Amino acid sequence: MAELMKTIGIWLSAYFTLSIFSFLYKDNPFYKLAEQIFVGLSAAYWLVYTIYNILIPNLFNKLFTDFANNWILLIPMVLGIMMLMRMFPKLEWVSRYPMAIMIGTTAAIAMLLSFQSDFLSQIAATIVNPFKFSSPVDIVGTILIIIGTICGIYFFYFSKKPEGFYKIPSKVGIWFLMVSFGASFGYTVMARISLLIGRLDFLLRDWLHIIK
Amino acid sequence: MKNLHLILLFLLIGIFAFATSEGTETYTAEDAPWDDGTAVLHRWNLSAKWEFLSLQKADSLGVYQEIFNEFSPSGQFKETGLNPDTKYQYRLVAYNKERSDSTSLFSETTTQQQWFAMNKLPLLILLVIVCSSVLYYILSARKGKELFIRRISGLDSIDEAIGRATEKGKPILFVPGISDLGDIQTIAALNILNQVAMKSAEYGTEILVPCRFSMVMSAARETVKDGYLKAGKPDAYKEDNIFYVTDDQFGFVAGVDGIMLRELPAANFFLGAFWAESLILAETGFTTGAIQTAGTGQPHQLPFFVVSCDYTLIGEELYAASAYLSRDPQQLGSLKGQDFGKLLTIILILAGIIAEIAGLGWFKNFFEGVF
Known part of the structure; x- marks a missing residue:
């Protein structure tokens, strides 16, 4: 029985893999079916996951088993219920409060984090004496990092028109950005090819047994 | 003369102290200053004959357990993850090369929480x-001071894209990233959505907003509704056009791809946080012939948007977009x-x-x- 289920699973996986690949030709009924099943199944899966892995262990279990030490969880629970008020048109306004709290908190936390990582750490990491190194490669590399960082920041300076002298750092900044994008592109494409190889491996090894 | 004697005496004491300190082996464990009482700073100064060290902490039974063993004649080590207001006992054992001889130095300290880090x-x-400076500029803008912001071409394209969708009688697709509301990029995307919704309401063009998370969907509905209200067309607002697809990353992408192929939107906006799906979305949009504007703060996804979209908002431009589009003095400030x-x-x-x-x-x- 287990073997039969495994075989059915492999055939279904192969069918859906080929259906998704068929999109490379054009939109077709096979792709549509695979897409609808994928979307529907994943939505249902995440609903069940949220209930059993988030709501029950993190909220209900804690409240029912040790209320005295977890009463603070009533706050997110009430906020969650307020969100559900969207379902009733007359009480829709109630849901704006948890949303406002969420957005405000996110903005505040993100501001502090980005100040630490993008601002302070960036300044400290770029303050390097390039001439402390003995190797010419290290000296040139450090100088390039300094120029790239300063010009990169200047590219995002919106208060000055990039013309005349001010055009130079802006141009240099975008060159540095484009070079880094190119490197990142190549790196990610390689990773994607490995994903494709993984799928082909499944088709040729597990399904067709061409690769032993 | 008396002063000279005193100076000479101090000099002699200093030289003596320096000479004796060279041979003195020291080890101290001190509560790390200005922290939350969870760290201890270990400092040691060993003579040249030792080549190995073992820094040990006494456990609850008084048995010493090693916590650090990288040798240097003099150095320091910051031990973290401790409990505040707790007394700890330490032993530093230094060995010679053959480990035939050793010396042990002891120290103890109590961790303390400080008010300020x-x-x-x-x-x-x-x-x-x-x-x-932000407050100063906001106040200046409110007082009517003209604030200059340079042209951002990626944002100028938004009008063009909406205009083209209107001409073709096709909808606009706006994807506010695939991150939840707890990501600042999603919030930046929703700010832009407000402006796009306002313009699409003015032009009478339908806007589709597929969302990966329910919270984003709720916020997007409020945002679009507000845009339609600002444009003076609240009746044209269709709540069903802002919808949830699925929480699953690639399930969401498959769904959005399907929408692009079947609804054939004339303008696609991919603004917010994107990961591995960025190229799949942008390439599918490209095959449908839509004018595409993308923007994200994810450096690894920007290259894919740059190669497959007509306009790309790079990092910071995404956050500047809302102020640039609205020209609202507060946001400009x-x-x-x-x-x-x-x-x-x-x-x-x-x-x-x-x-x-x-x-x-x-x-x-x-x-x-x-x-």
């Missing part, structure tokens, strides 16, 4: 400076304040490099929170 002082100072922060960063980096070259290490140490 002084290593965060530079963060506080810079935060106050930049926030003050905030953007100008952030620009001041960028200028300050450049100045501090340049000053820091000069200080480093001049051998003034305290400048860099300040930004690293080391005083």
